[in-house]
Amino acid sequence: MARPTPLSGFPEWLPDGRIVEQHVLDTLRRVFELHGFGGIETRAVEPLDQLLRKGETSKEVYVLRRLQEEAEGNEADAARQGRADKQLGLHFDLTVPFARYVLENAGHLAFPFKRYQIQKVWRGERPQDGRFREFTQADIDVVGAGELPYHYEVELPLVMAEALGALRDIGVPEVRVLVNNRRVAEGFYRGLGIDAVDEVLRQIDKLDKVGPEKVAALLVAEAGATPEQAEACLALAAISGSDTGVVDRVRALAAEHGVVSDLLDTGLAELGALIEAASVRAPGVVVADLKIARGLDYYTGSVYETVLVGHEQLGSICSGGRYDTLASDGANTYPGVGLSIGVSRLVSRLLSAGLVRATRAVPSAVVVAVTSEETRGASDAVATALRSRGVPVEVAPAAAKFGKQIRYADRRGIPFVWFPGRVEEDGTRSPDQVKDIRSGEQVDADAATWAPPAEDLRPRVVPATD
Amino acid sequence: MARPTPLSGFPEWLPDGRIVEQHVLDTLRRVFELHGFGGIETRAVEPLDQLLRKGETSKEVYVLRRLQEEAEGNEADAARQGRADKQLGLHFDLTVPFARYVLENAGHLAFPFKRYQIQKVWRGERPQDGRFREFTQADIDVVGAGELPYHYEVELPLVMAEALGALRDIGVPEVRVLVNNRRVAEGFYRGLGIDAVDEVLRQIDKLDKVGPEKVAALLVAEAGATPEQAEACLALAAISGSDTGVVDRVRALAAEHGVVSDLLDTGLAELGALIEAASVRAPGVVVADLKIARGLDYYTGSVYETVLVGHEQLGSICSGGRYDTLASDGANTYPGVGLSIGVSRLVSRLLSAGLVRATRAVPSAVVVAVTSEETRGASDAVATALRSRGVPVEVAPAAAKFGKQIRYADRRGIPFVWFPGRVEEDGTRSPDQVKDIRSGEQVDADAATWAPPAEDLRPRVVPATD
Structure with missing residues (x-):
């Protein structure tokens, strides 16, 4: 087997990078649970027809085939006939599987139902920086x-x-949550006389990529807008701000273009309420940005994107919105609102930009040295005593010279090496000692009571500049 | 969209079941880290040729295809020509991906390298009880x-x-780790004059399923054994015990059949050492069982299976062994030893047998009531104060009658409801109160200092009988 090489678009972290990612995941989970969100997981696969309900995403889906299924009639038939209800694909987000989970288990859930979900998703897109x-x-x-x-x-x-x-305290930059409201956009476009609302949203979504001139041309070519209508759409998209003055500016723009729309009024009332509440609860974090469109078309109210300040070109690291019809079984609908953090995009930037580091790459705070293979049991006993009080410990791999055992710890960034006492000729045992290999300080210690300083107990994740 | 139904073989848990699973995962992670194992994750996919290196597993692999890849020359060609080096499949275990990760990153890892890995795997097998x-x-x-x-x-x-x-303290039954050593088996079989060692192991692995008579017949038919050789193999497989007397019994059996083998002697020395060390460190847990074979053929030394006492028919919940040649890039080999817990098999049994339960299905310890939508901000402020001290809290969804808000908490098993004080006509505010809805006791409380009893802070996982 030759040395394997990475697969483009399928990121993996070295152990110290995984400590950073795990810290991010643990922190997110802690905050979600403090707010009463319960964790669930859904299977990685969904029936292909469910994944393809939104046509735009079909190109991204990975379809599964069992290697041996040719040998079995039914599934092979299904595959040949393209029977999407029998074929399985990997989910490309967690919202579609969640909507299915809610429908499937509605009788067992208490509504409103708040959940968090942290899982892998897969999209067959061309890999780029921050896109996997x-x-x-x-x-x-x-x-x-x-x-x-x-x-x-x-x-x-x-x-x-x-x-x-x-x-923030590990070095993640400040974030801005950019918000808009689909009702504002739709009310404004319809009031202008444009009916192809989804098409306008799709083109406006390209603003950051291709710029206003190209979007104006696309609005005319693809959405059937007049040049004047296109200009008005761009004027709306140019409005942003972190106070309710934004609402007044949209109203003024609408008046200028003779737009009258109840939907616009409802949307502006909602957007204004969101900006106002956010300015009290998290001043400066939430910004109204009327160009935020979100490509997926299941959103019906608020839409959100989130940028890392100083890393705006990375794109949104946390997006979502309000949806009213994603989960419906005919008898009941389950409207929802949610956001999704792109953890891999965030973590890959933290690591590649050198913003964050782990203080060491292994959990162990202590290596217990082994004096001879015959007394490995004594070293194991020390390790057991320390672990029973929550100290992560490993025992040296071999009874090598102590210098080599210290280097074993040093290479891993493990701060302490423990030397079990020796049994003297008269049967007494000399005290155990523990060495801080950073300072070289070595002191007598008792495995039943000693503990490392709290900051050394586990690897910590800190700003790379610390 | 009609109400969806579960997919056979793809288990999902309701929120309270997920709390049980999460507790199991958190506990495993804690113990692994206490022993110095660092966490890694590998991508879900591997090149198909790597997954197919072991022929036996090929039937289990899910192959991926991008829905649109027909439109693109290269990959479609690869698929048509069956070029397994370009095709991707989902991993069916975590050992093969780990071996690849070690080879790929060897220059960045410190050896011996200890890692834990907790991830989903996929196998296209027919679903059964405990087999997904x-x-x-x-x-x-x-x-x-x-x-x-x-x-x-x-x-x-x-x-x-x-x-x-x-x-154990959440109600998981006692475990027995059953151990054997491939060298013992191979040395014994070869000493008997049987060369088709892998084939014998494969048949012996079926003992629990089909019984000794059928296995004897299979050994003759498939492994080319004489009836006498088959009988000796079965006699070896019948030996088990938790002390080193096992070693003596194997020696006696070998002598009886005229078996002389250095490999057998080496294997017996290793097996004896394992049993002896285990009887000191974890008395009664590890049992030598000479019928343990493990189907996969990359093991070269110790092999392990683990049963839940009282649930032996569930099969092994934790298996593994020593492997010497799984990871090799020609220049270097990386021998290893590892075990894998079947978490889904374990958790599904804990839930379906009613052994374990979560004390509630949501993280929240407190619901803060909302007096009116106008004063929702005051309820939010209470929630923020409690969360800042680590108390999981949610705010009531609507300013309904308090009885309805209490029922909201009750339906979720949330033990406390918080009532913000009212602003009286003279501008003073009456004290906040918190109600334990189990006892009905309601007392004045200050969000800056109050905390629930520790046992109510988070959902706990307990034996179902508690």
């Missing part, structure tokens, strides 16, 4: 049975802002 | 560069026994 074929998402959603109060559209982006804010 | 198409494994392995001391073959099953033992 396999990546981890961390989602929160709340869904109601039949109805869902608007205040959750205020609450959820603030939970995400708090979760990402809890990572 | 998607399931979670929790693995520990240690690999050396070039060499790996034998004592790790003693240490690793004891780490697993400790990890599973740490689940």
